[in-house]
Amino acid sequence: MTLEKLGNLDKERKDAIINAALMEFATKGYDEASTIIIAKNAGISKGLMFHYVNSKKDLFLYLYDYSLEIILDDFWGSINMNEKDMLVRCRQIAFIKMELLHKHPQLFDFFQAAIYTDSQEVKIELDKKGKDIRGNSFHKLFENIDETKFKDNIDIQKAKDLIIWSLNGIADMLQQKVKGLTWEEINYDQLIAECDSYFEILRKSYYKEGGIENECDFSK
Amino acid sequence: MTLEKLGNLDKERKDAIINAALMEFATKGYDEASTIIIAKNAGISKGLMFHYVNSKKDLFLYLYDYSLEIILDDFWGSINMNEKDMLVRCRQIAFIKMELLHKHPQLFDFFQAAIYTDSQEVKIELDKKGKDIRGNSFHKLFENIDETKFKDNIDIQKAKDLIIWSLNGIADMLQQKVKGLTWEEINYDQLIAECDSYFEILRKSYYKEGGIENECDFSK
DNA sequence: TCATTCATTTACCATTTTGGTCAATAGTCT
DNA sequence: AGACTATTGACCAAAATGGTAAATGAATGA
Known part of the structure; x- marks a missing residue:
């Protein structure tokens, strides 16, 4: 979905409308x-908004596509897909997700509302788009994983x-x-430590023993 | 929330209203x-419905409380809390949840809608009730677990x-x-097998080795 | 048979709200 | 001034809402 008139607007007004x-x-x-509240909060009249x-x-x-693009671009720009260690990649994902949530809180709130809307008017088209994303993006996340690290006596796919x-x-x-919380209120180091303690357990649980220290780099 | 008039009704009509x-x-x-659609589907007029x-x-x-009571009663009636093995209890939970979903599909659908409603009118009171449940019921689920089965070198709470x-x-x-799917279309045995293969991995991952066969009874 | 009481319906309401339009106005450039 | 665009805000037709209360129907009892 593209909105020509809105796309050719000065950034300021465009953002005002989008944010509102x-x-x-x-x-x-x-x-x-x-719609009237949107227009009001964007600082313009309803008539003008419907002109855009x-x-x-x-x-x-439009907002759905717009939000999705921003978030996905940011996400795929942040993640290092050369990292073949499943757990390290998971760790990345967890933190990137958290960061995105802080960077674009409105977008996430919008998505939650969008996904759980009942409105027949948009639901069908939303479902269509949703399917694509889950089908396309999700399984890409865990492609190209080094499976030799997993224990031998378990089904690797199920372990994944x-x-x-x-x-x-x-x-x-x-x-x-x-x-x-604000970005400053967060005790980031503590969060990382706690998070890592979980991944530590996962490593002990699903990976072979030995060769751990040097192979699995938890630095970002 | 109790509705006196509705409670004193013949079961048939009461159920008709509730289901609608x-x-x-x-x-x-x-x-x-x-409300008019509810009344119509219940086979009565709107006026009469507002009388009840x-x-x-x-x-x-009222529906919220009613549904919750049914589901929770059914759930706690089905689960065997004497089972101290964490994984066996988890297995129980998974299957009970699945059965409940089949027994009361409308109730679950209703809950999903109820939880994600935006309506200011009911949200506050819903949140209140929701907090109680999550606080009360959830942590009860995993009380009285035999922690000696867990591996010694990991944090048991985190493993849980x-x-x-x-x-x-x-x-x-x-x-x-x-x-x-209908109850008959489900290949129950296959489902159990698949499910158990996951629990098998979890057991290998988080429990000590040895003493497995006889200690961990996966029969229901 | 008539009257009383209950169950039920139906017509009605007052109000709100909605997305969207369009003629009028203000602002800007030549 | 004149032409052109950006912007406004009054206006609309329509729907649909939860809730009410007078009217109707059915049943009972004397």
Whole structure:
């Protein structure tokens, strides 16, 4: 979804509209979101806003693509896919996710609202896009992993699953601890330490013993 | 939240109202749900429905308590808390959850809608109740666990966390596989086998070696 | 048969809110 | 001044909402 008129705007106004819309949709959901409030918070009249965006629906879908692009670009720009150690990559993912959450809190809030919206008007098209992402991006995350590090007596694919699920848990925990805090209030070192202690256990659990210290580099 | 008038009704009509309301709220969310549709699907007029339930809000909160009670009773009635083996208990939880999902699909759908509703009208009271449950019930789930089975060189609490997160993943996987299928279409044995292969890995990963066969009883 | 009481319906309401439009205005450049 | 664009805000038709209360129907009892 592209909005020509909005795209050719000075950055300031464009951002004002986008931010106002993100916030409104994030807090109220699609149906309850009011176009007049968006316009007001963007500092323009409703009439002008509808001059830039053809309809509420288009604006919403535009925001979805826009947010997704920013987040995904940021994500794939941050992650080092040369790292073949599954656990180190997981560690990266956990922290990148946390950082993204802090860098773009509105975007994440918007996404949560977008995903759980019931509105028939946008749900179908949202589902379509969602499927693509989960299909495309997710399994890319764990491609090219060095499987020789895993213990021999376990099913490696299933072990990977378990690690991914554990990663989800760790990331959620991080997210909860960080929620609402400012960047300065966070004790980053402590967070890293706690996080690493979990990965340490995962390593002991799923990797072969020996050759640990030198092979597995936990530095970022 | 109790609704006197509704409680003193013949079961048939009461159920009709409850089911109609559950479905409507589940599919549309609180705000979008229409009282007239609920009444119609329950086979009565709107006027009569408002004679039984004072307001839309009361009906919604009543359903929340009602659903929760049914599910929790069923859950705690099914689980064997004498089982001290963490992994066996997890296995129980996974399957009970799956069974509950099949027994009361409407209730789960309703809950999902209820939890993710944005409506200011009910959100506050919902949050209140939600906190109680997570605080009370959840940590009860993993009380009284035999910790001697865990490996000595790892932090047991963290290992428990990792197992719980893995359980979440396993349960979600089960849920997805079972979604939409009828009870007969499900290859239960295969599901159990797959599930157990994950728990097998978890056992190898987090428990001490030896004494496995006889100590860990995977029969239900 | 009539009256009373209950269950139920139906017509109605007051209000709110919505996304979207368009004629009028203000501002800017030549 | 005149031409052109950017911007406003009053206005709309329509829907749909939760809730009410008078009217109707059914059942009971004398």
